[in-house]
Amino acid sequence: MSLQQIGRGGTSKVYKVLSQEGKILALKKIDINGSDKTAFQGYINEINLLNHLKNNSRIIQLMDSEINRDTNSIYMVMECGEIDLARLLQKEGNKISISSIKMYWEQMLKAVHAIHEENIIHSDLKPANFLLVGGALKLIDFGIAKAIPNDTTNIHRETQTGTVNYMSPESISDFNADVDSDQRPDFKISRASDVWSLGCILYQMVYGKPPFFRENTIFKKFKAIVNIKYQIAFSSDRNQFRLESSQNQSSSSSNSNENNGTYNINDFVSSPLIEVMKLCLQREPKKRPTIPQLLQQAFIHAPQVSYNLVYNIVDEMLNYCNKKDDVGKISQVLYEQILKQGSF
Template sequence: MKPLNPGEPRQVGRYRLVAALGEGGMGRVLLGVSQDGRLIALKQVHPGFAHDEGFRSRFRREVQTSRMVSGAYTAAVMDADPDAPTPWLASVFVPGPSLREAVDAAGPLPPDSLRFLAVGLASALTEIHRAGLVHRDLKPSNVILTDDGPRVIDFGIARAVEGETDITHTGSIIGSPGFMSPEQANGHPVTPASDVFSLGALLVMAATGQSPFAGTSTPQTLYNVVHSQADLRMLHPAVRRLAEPCLAKDPAARPTPAQILDFLGAVTPSANPWPPVVHASIAAQKAMVNQALSLPTPVEETPSENTQPKKRGRAALVIAMCLVVLLGVTTAVVISLTRSTSQQTGHGVSSTSASPPLPPPDPFNPVSLRKVDPCALLGEPDLAAAGQSLERVENSVKFEECAYSIKDPADPSKPHRITLNLGQEKTAKPGATRLTIEGLEATKFIDNTCTITVTNPADSALTIHAWNLRTDEAGCSSTQALLAAAIKKLRTGGDIGTFPEESFLNFDPCTFLKQDEVESLAGEVLTTDPDGLHECTWRGTSSYVVGPFNVSMPTGRMEGQNILDVSGVRALEEHDEDSCSVTWLHRKTARESFEQLRVRVNTHDGKITVDEACKRAKDLATLVIAKLPKP
């Protein structure tokens, strides 16, 4: 909060202005007082927008709609003048820091505060969407933390900025890169589900201190929003249960604000919902406001003998505000010394025992699919319902696939060995026959195998498919029945076998390491290329591959001449003229085999030496091992 500049108007419309609150991309925000004594935050739109009639028309329309929004967790719009020389909007003033300021000062929010925040944000979106608005710019600076809960501000105003203006242009994106939805980042039409995605990103930021999609640059952040799955490993499980479905790439897979409220249940009333540092900041801001209101209103006049008293009045306001800020900072510093104790409990959002669960994430989304153990997906009842008889389950060398042995009722002595793969990349098969399996488009291709493929409905770059070495009618029929049973089981849920929490297979390999970590090791900018569900390649003049190598033999032996110690882990280094790899055993699986991980650095025709590739492979393995959960 700052004093108004000398010569600035002290009156806009029916509102007396007393101080400046801040300035952003859309304009300047001032503290004002209405005729009935209520405090208002008056936003004067950037002069660049004032010359555009299209903006004024949109601003007028959005303001009219915004005035229909009410609720305990929004700052209601009170007045506006879209036709003023400098258009302005007045909303209820709420004292308190923004969510960004609060997290910067207090650190990640504790469990009760996170739940209080989530309920407030979902309640605010309920009211905003009920009025027919989409916020479009729900970010940390547009959430104010007050003594009795969060307040969402600037709803509906971002829409007015869109279009051809002196400041924006066709194809520009309105919003904050780390908190906008994938559809908004792509410039596609947005729906209320876009705000739910932003809510999920805000919740992760409040729990960790940073956006889940933060990159080293705006383009990288936007790429992460559109293509990368959020790294939610550091979240308390209760926070993750809420944030993960909100951050689904598919808008249809996200919960509604009403469903979020049902999941969270009623919050316990509290006089101090935030960490002490935040309440100290709120008190300091209230004191500053009171001090600003207590000073005499300067009289607009030409320079004369009265100029000196006017300067003294401004100086008094500056001194008073500085003293209040000093008091608030001192209080915050003292209270912050107690913060570490409360943070040791972890950051969680608890749901009440009677609250219904959130709608499950899309089962075909790679986030959900990579957690499914294909060897534990189907049991005897699933296959019996499909008219098949399960004889045994076999391991495969790939973690996203498993071989099922199925008895042929016509000839039980000749079982069908059918391999099910949940996440192979899509490839064109000329001459394939089209069909439908469980309502999904599929193809059947017969050469030396009978392969039936379903395009993943949540990610068209991936497929779910099954193949059989028997290419006769019985072989293809069994293959189709197994694939149909897998699709049905994934869709309907139930007892689906998953990998344990300590498995690498649960994570998106392309976000397991941060982009800047790999680029720092490579010394260049890299592009990210996912390969199926569990492997990722970063490409530049050399390429860097991270993923599970295969399911190792039951003995788990690591044999070879080049045995390394990588951060206390026994690993095998292997190289040829084109690449160098480092492989190690991460954990023992339920079927007495081992989850074997590998990093590989390719030289790309001598762009780097094999020795340098081996050095980088060991460094890359060190990065991965440091982040792996302990088995």
């Protein structure tokens, strides 16, 4: 029984449905009328990969599928999620906490590691392709994912694939191509390409924008991504890049936000977190860490220090010394130093 439409794409619609057992599932209906061979093969590829990844708790589960030639449609019955990461980030904005980012980051890493262990490269990792199911992120949309042959670490494509804000340099430019040659470009995609995309998603979770947000056209983004001289901006202040894009707003509203007298511990980015982003966003694929290496990074494993704990310690010290200094300001400075040193 169909309950409601919950999503749609270019040729597909997704409905929330109720199974005979009373379980809420998602039904994806794809219209293949007029689809070219490549698009159709993409749908079949997704079904095959999801069947291969059945019973993996970090991947969206495909319950059933059918190709109906009478209606020129493909039907896929899958788990139903609450919200994808793209909508969550849009909804939460800069309110998403560092601790939540850490939790989601670890879940994303483990989901991508699960497909890499099966020699599968996703090739289109982006916030919209991580879905919250029962409070945990699961990986979805395997339309352009590819299996890696057992005897190699790369797959070869003749065309660019992916979503520009999250595409790796090697998926955009054939670095070995002869400009004057008539030979088709050869884009070498590897597990490291997925790591780049993960780094872009992490950057967006932290700063509210993908790494190349300053480039306002697709062509400029492509050029910036492949340009080794283009420096990606990082900051220990999560709000710095948001403030850049809000310069056109009235100064009165901006000042009221900046000077409201509150201290938000989630406004600061620790050194380990910045280090993780920098490691993922290296243009040379071989220099990027593997997923298991990222799972061992300090950002995930460093102990979390509470701002309230720092405040209470400072307060007790000042009382002991009979000092009347501003407890809040001293606690803020000390806490920021702790963040920068990587204890969070």
